Amino acid sequence: MNNPYETLGVSPTASSAEIQSAYRKLAKKLHPDLNPGDKAAEEKFKVVAGAYDLLGDAEKRKRFDSGEIDETGTERPQHHYYRDFAHSDGGHPYMDTSGFADFMDSDDVFAEILRGSQRHRANRRGEDLHYTLPISFVESIAGANKRLTLPGGGTLDVSIPAGLIDGKILRLKGKGAPGAGKGISGDALIQIEVLPDSRFSRNGDDISLELPISLSEAVLGGKIRVPTPTGDVSMAIPKGSNTGTKLRLRGKGAPRHGGGFGDEFVKLSIVLPKQPDSDLEAFISNWDTGKDFNPREDKS
Incomplete structure (x- = not known):
């Protein structure tokens, strides 16, 4: 931590008026209201304000000088410091009942900023x-x-x-x-x-799902269960569906900002059994129409 006297650029024997003057000079240069957007100046001002918070208070300054508290105002372990402070009829040499009188009596714009700074430090909003x-x-x-x-x-x-x-x-x-x-x-x-979901993807208020279906379901059609974010629903598969066929489930997407819901689009993908099926192979071998069909040449 910085020594508060060094931060304000004054000696340990400086009077209250000298400390106030030094703070005022630095604050005019570094105050955030006078340096909008300058983070470096803002951080320096916090250090300066902290130093003045300590030295501008006669009791805190006395305790700091005697080693009872550190630069942050935190209590130090007590080791019985013996120090003779000068006394006079005017009271403690650091005591100044005028406080912020030189600021409060001023009618310039900067004095108003400083008054606000003191209030804000005393009742400061917590950080987000x-x-x-x-x-x-x-x-x-x-x-x-x-x-x-x-x-x-x-x-x-x-x-x-x-x-x-x-x-x-x-x-x-x-x-x-x-x-x-x-x-x-x-x-x-x-x-x-x-987090990503292996089943769903989102595009605006609509969501998409790729759904595997069997060859029988693709050829003959039928009703199947389809997952949605709010639970499974029943959907009809048209006869003769293909891989890549897209079906729409209306209102099963995300809520729309102005009311209502987007849709869920289901893209079909035909999946054959993992194990070879002799009946299917025999059927395809004897399916002449299927042999004549070339999907790479189909223009329909």
Whole structure:
């Protein structure tokens, strides 16, 4: 940590007025309101403000000089320091009852900024905390209630709205770091990570699924069960369906922003049995029409 006297550029014997003057000079140069977007200046101002927080308070300065607290205001182990401070009828040499009088009496714009800075430090809003929450594809479409375990061991209950997309950030107000003084707590910002699903893919509000069917189902048609993010449904396979045939399940996609739902598109894929089938082989051997059909030349 930086020595607060060195940070403000004053000697340990500086008067309260000299310390205030040094702080004011540095603050005019580094204050965030006067350097919008300058992160380096903002960080330097925090250090300067911390030093003035310590040395601008007569009691804190006295305790720092005597070794009772460190640069951050944290108590140090006590080792019985003996130091003789000068006394006078005017009280402690560091005592200055004027406080921020030189700031408060001023009517310039910068004085108003400094007054605001002092109030904000005393009652500062807590910081926002950032987390990542993985959810399944189905949960992103249908919605879910999840519990997020925090690094410190605590938990947050998170309600996942239906139709959430990957990368969306949910804000839980007041669930971040606690504020200082009367300052309110910050928020928890939770970035959603939608995990891939081997079955489904998403395009806007529509979802797609590649579904294997048997040769019998392709030739003869029939009813089959099809998975959707909200559960299996029945779907009719037309006779003579092919690999690549696309069927639509209306309203089985993701919720639309303006109301309603997208669709689920089912792409069929014909799959033969893994084990050789002698009956099927015998049929194909005697199927003259099938032998005459060349799908690579079919233009229909």
